[in-house]
Amino acid sequence: MPAGIYLNVAVSGLLTGLVYGLMALGLSVIFGVVRVVNFAHGEMMTIAMYLAILLFAAFKLDPLLMMVPIAAVLFALGYTMQRGLINPFINRPEHSQFILLVAVAIIMVNALLIAFGPDARGIQTRYAYDSFLLGPLIVDATKLYAGAAAVATTAALFAFFRFTLTGKAIRACADNYTGALVVGLDVKRLYALTFGLGSACVGAAGSMMVLLVDTTPPLGPAYTLLAFVVVITGGLGSMPGALLGGVLIGVTEALGGLLFTPSAKSMFAFAILVLVLLFRPQGILGKRDSP
């Protein structure tokens, strides 16, 4: 096979990886601050994907433009979940939180199954078959737009955490819970806000992902796993790590699928995960955890 193919596949994997990264970023932000692992993450992603499909089917609205309202809906969902359901579980043991979110995930997957049925649904945009020729590269337009949107969303989130007062307050909660309480931060509200933001990331990622794959309800658990793999590879709680992990996993999957069989592609993602967990358990860009 000529080298050009590898390059093309790698670039395509990289662009998909950016969307993975954005999805995983949501998980990472939630874990980094609230210290709860969102086991319903991929399921929330599929909710966003179905929202995009509904909007497209009903009003022909482009998912990339609908990113903001969909993210807003997911924000509201995440905020309410944290406020109503997860907050009492903050200090409960991990397995207890796990079951809570697994229950939420089961409800979400099956509610989607009831609403939309088991068949795969996709979106046909005007630019679905467009591509750009960049030297030896043929870049799929959809993937390029999705990747660019993922980068833009991530940049916005970085800016929020870096420069706004609320963003700084959230980081303060993550750094020192007691300290945040002492200086009078409304930790409960900030936690809910964080969960909302993490969910908004998933919402945005979902409206991009819907352009790249066909949606079925069982995608939810698969994406939950994928988000774990990405986030642990990059470093749980590290924002640049999530993006790096996403790109790494995206490229690995794409190349693995090309070199071996596509059905074995996620095996390579898991192999990377195992290696990272063994030799750098805190992730590539993660800091050593001090609980």
Place this chain on the structure above:
Amino acid sequence: MIARLTEGVSQRGLMLLAALLAALLALPLAVNDYLITVLILILYFAYVGQAWNIMMGFAGQLSLGHALYVGLGAYAAAALYVHFGVSPWIGLWLSMAVAAVAGAVIGFLAFRFGVGGVYFAILTIAFAEFARIGFDHWSWLGGSAGFFLPVANYAKNDIVSLRGSPTMFYYVVLGMTVAGFILCHVLMRSRIGYYWLAIRESPEAAQALGIDIFRYKMLAVVISAAMTSLGGVLFAFHYNNLFPEQIFHISRSIELILGPIIGGIGTLVGPIVGAFLLTALAETLGEIMLLAGIDVPGIKQVFYGVCLLIVVVFLPDGVWPPLSRRLGLDDAKAKRREGSK
């Protein structure tokens, strides 16, 4: 021997256990084949839940990839039987060995490299997923098309090759559940059990007291894995078909741990109570849906999820601890254990 086994169990508890066992032994005389298969499922979940509980409930290591050991056990015994005609009673030793080695490898890697908590849980998922995809591409074992055992002849019970009626499987799985229960009871009251509890409550303190925490955590994984693999053997010979997509799937791992968590983690009766409640719930929901004429895929699972949610919100320790208090079964020791959580 018996006296040692029953040491520390209240008279009342013993009587209730004996009554339960007698009821379970007599049940096949009174119920139809459908209920027998439901009971097999309940006891299967009670057994594997008990095995998982050794790791999580006793030693405090959260494994979310126990489907790996079920799958390995199932495939090992089934492969020996189908390809070489080896009886499952011999095959189960291979199953246990394979699962124990897998557990040891995961445990060794995780505990040597200091992988704990959520990270450990995800490592266990990763290995299970790895196996799922690997077995999907292993054609000697059928790959993704599935691996099939010759279907049992219901008329004749062949206990040596585990081919027979549901009633036979019922007694086999009942025996496994009772044996697992006794094993866990013995472990819990042995030196190892106390070391595990110490490690669960505070690894640092346990280490300071001179407990080799690496060794005892390894022991927990290996025992739990080997025990779980027997569940896989039963699964293979009862259902006669194995698909990597199903048996290694994460939803299987989750299914398996719901029982002990709902029943009460770290308790002996919890996994059994949890398995009863959850399977009965799922089956009842199915029946209600059938009677109501609602045939929407997924609706049963939504109710299931809602029930799960309610239990975990309102009974953080699971169903058994408050229930045992109500039945007047808890001794001072149990109280102390709960207080320390």
